[in-house]
Amino acid sequence: MKRYFSKIYVLNILLLLALIQPLSAQNLKSLTGREIIERMEANQVQKSSVSEGAFIITDRFGMRKKTFKAVSLGKDRTLLEFTNPEEAGQKILRIGDEIYLYFPEAEDIIHLQGSALRDSVMGSDLSYEDLTGEKGLLDIYKVVVNGMETVNGQKCYVVELTAKTRKVVYPKEKLWVDAELFVARKAYYYALSGRLLKEMDVEKVITVKGKNIPVRLVMRDAMKKNSKTVFVIDSIKIDVPVDRKTFSLEELSW
Numbered sequence: 001m002k003r004y005f006s007k008i009y010v011l012n013i014l015l016l017l018a019l020i021q022p023l024s025a026q027n028l029k030s031l032t033g034r035e036i037i038e039r040m041e042a043n044q045v046q047k048s049s050v051s052e053g054a055f056i057i058t059d060r061f062g063m064r065k066k067t068f069k070a071v072s073l074g075k076d077r078t079l080l081e082f083t084n085p086e087e088a089g090q091k092i093l094r095i096g097d098e099i100y101l102y103f104p105e106a107e108d109i110i111h112l113q114g115s116a117l118r119d120s121v122m123g124s125d126l127s128y129e130d131l132t133g134e135k136g137l138l139d140i141y142k143v144v145v146n147g148m149e150t151v152n153g154q155k156c157y158v159v160e161l162t163a164k165t166r167k168v169v170y171p172k173e174k175l176w177v178d179a180e181l182f183v184a185r186k187a188y189y190y191a192l193s194g195r196l197l198k199e200m201d202v203e204k205v206i207t208v209k210g211k212n213i214p215v216r217l218v219m220r221d222a223m224k225k226n227s228k229t230v231f232v233i234d235s236i237k238i239d240v241p242v243d244r245k246t247f248s249l250e251e252l253s254w
Contacts, residue, residue, distance in 0.1 A: 031145075031157070032145070033143030033144055033145045033159055034138060034143060036143075036145065036157050036159055036177055036182070037137050037138055037143055037159065038138070039182040040175075040177055040182045040183070040184065041136075041137065042182075043181075043182045043183065043211060043212055044211075045075065046072070046211060046238045046239060047073075047074065047238070047239045048071075048072060048073050048074070048238065048239060048240055048241070048242040049070075049071070049072045049236060049237065049238045049239075049240070050069075050070070050071050050236070050237045050240055050242070051069070051070050051071075051233050051234075051235060051236040051237070052067070052068070052069045052070075052083075052233070052234050052235050052236075053067070053068060053070070053215075053231070053232050053233040053234050053235075054066060054067045054068065054231075054232050054234070055068070055121070055122060055124050055126070055229055055230070055231055056229065056230040056231075056232065057122070057123055057124045057125075057228075057229050058226075058227065058228050058229075058230075059123070059224065059226065059227040059228075060225070060226060060227075061123075064123070065084065066082055066084050066086075066087060066122050066124075067082065067083045067084045068080050068081060068082050068083055069081055069083055071242055071246055072242075073242050073244060073246070073247060076094070076095065076096045077094065077095055077244075077247040078092075078093070078094040078131070078247075079091060079092070079093050079094075079246055079247055079252075080092045080093075080131075082122075087122065088104075089102075089104035090102065090103055090104065091252060092121070092128075092131065093247060093249075093252050094131060094132060095247060097132045098111070099111075099112040099117060099128050099131065099132060100112070100249065100252060102252045102253055107253065109249060109252055109253060112128055116128070117129045117132070124219070124229040125198065125219040125220055125221040125224065125227055125228060125229040126219055126229055126231070129169045130169070130198075130219075132169075137161065140163060140164055140165055140167075140168055141161035141162060141163055141164065141168075141173070142161070142162045142163075142164060143159060143160070143161055144159070144160045144162075145157055145158065145159055145160075146158045146159070146160050148179065149176060151176045151178075151185040151186050152185065152203075154178050154179075154180070154181075154185055155178075155179045155180070156176040156177055156178055156179060156185050156186070157175075157176070157177045157179055158174070158175075158176055159174070159175045159176075159177055160172070160173075160174050160175075161173040161174070161175065166192075169189075170189040170190060170191075170197065170198075171190065171191060171192040172189075172190035172191075172192070172194065173187060173188065173189055173190065174187065174188040174190070175187050178205075178212075181205060181212040182212065183202065183205050183212045183213075183214055184200070184202060184214075185201075185202050186199075186200065186201050186202065187199065187200040195222075196222045197221070197222055197223065198219060198220065198221050198222060199219075199220050199222065200217055200218065200219050200220075201217065201218045202214045202216070202217045203216045203217060203218060204216035208236060208237075208238050209238055209239060211238060213233070213236060213238075214233075215232065215233040215236070216230065216231070216232050216233070217230075217231050218230050218231075219231065
């Protein structure tokens, strides 16, 4: 009798697990493309941030490390200052989609425009256009969810984006968005022709004040052979007091 009861108990547990697993998968698949992007972008919104980190660039010339400190305010203001000896004091200021460079040795401020935005940042696999980022993806892309895949052990929504306008950095994008953390774990960036231009892999994510923040990612430019840039954030604080004047052209040369 005791043995019979044990068998029934085990069967009930197995049936319960069998029911729970499909329900969980069903819940994950119930989100629309719009909802996935909205949650991902909501996770990216911070009042402000102060961070330190590095670009580690590997290409045919070897490996180089560029360290930096960065300050941001809202979505559209970022100041990045390089701290490694070779580029110490060089700054990149982003205000909206406008990019300004400051070179201390020349005491000169350069406003990047047009094709200059496609230039590489310090020889890395990142362009200045990549630093501007895309705001409001739903306004400029059509979104389609193409199932789910596992990336580095994490269940991800596969989201395909097609631009509604030609005025974008990448006409097509494919994102693997973590179904739990709503962070892009992987991304492919394409030309209008469908040719792969760049790919990104997020290797580490941390949670700070309820926000899931990628702190180690790898960017590869498909147009370069044997090239990659590892972007690392060593420390970050969010929602801290930041002076708006920090992001003015007047302050850039100080």
